[in-house]
């Protein structure tokens with residue numbers, strides 16, 4: 001009998017891979033890639049992967065847009081020489097492209113979200129997003145730390161996004177985060193940003209269900225109330241007094 005990933009996962013997981021996940025089906029037509037939710041609902045993991053990727057891309061273009069807008073505001077304040085004027089024009093051109101991509105990414109996310117069958121999974125997904133800090137969950141903070149995002153540095157950028165005026169695209173750093181870029185000392189090219197999306201895609205659609213299960217749990221499974229990591233305002237006040245790495249307090 002082939003080993004089941006089921007036995008390797010924590011019993012409290014709400015998403016579990018079906019038996020023979022990643023193996024070919026009986027007729028050798030397809031690779032089996034279904035997840036069970038709460039033991040009784042079965043979904044193709046591709047449906048969940050599509051949404052997670054679409055959401056990442058919305059976040060990425062939103063973070064790029066914010067970075068460019070910040071740059072434009074800074075350049076506006078400077079007395080302009082020819083070089084600044086050129087940079088200013090380039091930022092505006094780039095912003096136009098990013099805004100178009102942002103629009104398209106939002107359309108794609110809407111299309112992918114519309115594929116969630118109305119029922120328990122959709123209900124949990126919507127309920128979770130009522131809380132603007134939903135993404136400050138252990139799994140996603142760890143993911144951001146692992147990618148070298150702002151959560152790895154304790155600069156509060158990810159936490160602060162929860163209080164932004166927009167609702168969609170709120171979350172952890174992507175390859176488009178301007179704060180991460182300043183920390184690195186360079187910005188990723190369009191091609192490099194695309195590669196991070198491709199890598200995410202590969203991980204989520206792998207024959208090994210480990211990553212898709214972890215992310216499905218974080219994006220779709222409503223945690224028990226006490227598990228939602230609300231960031232108390234007090235943390236922000238305390239931070240001003242003593243420098244602390246806030247995410248470590250949440251883990």
Ligand SMILES: [Zn+2]
Pocket residue numbers: 150153155156157158179180
């Ligand atoms: Zn930061």
Ligand SMILES: [Zn+2]
Pocket residue numbers: 149150157173174177178179180181
């Ligand atoms: Zn960042």
Ligand SMILES: [Zn+2]
Pocket residue numbers: 141144145149150151152158171172173
């Ligand atoms: Zn983060």
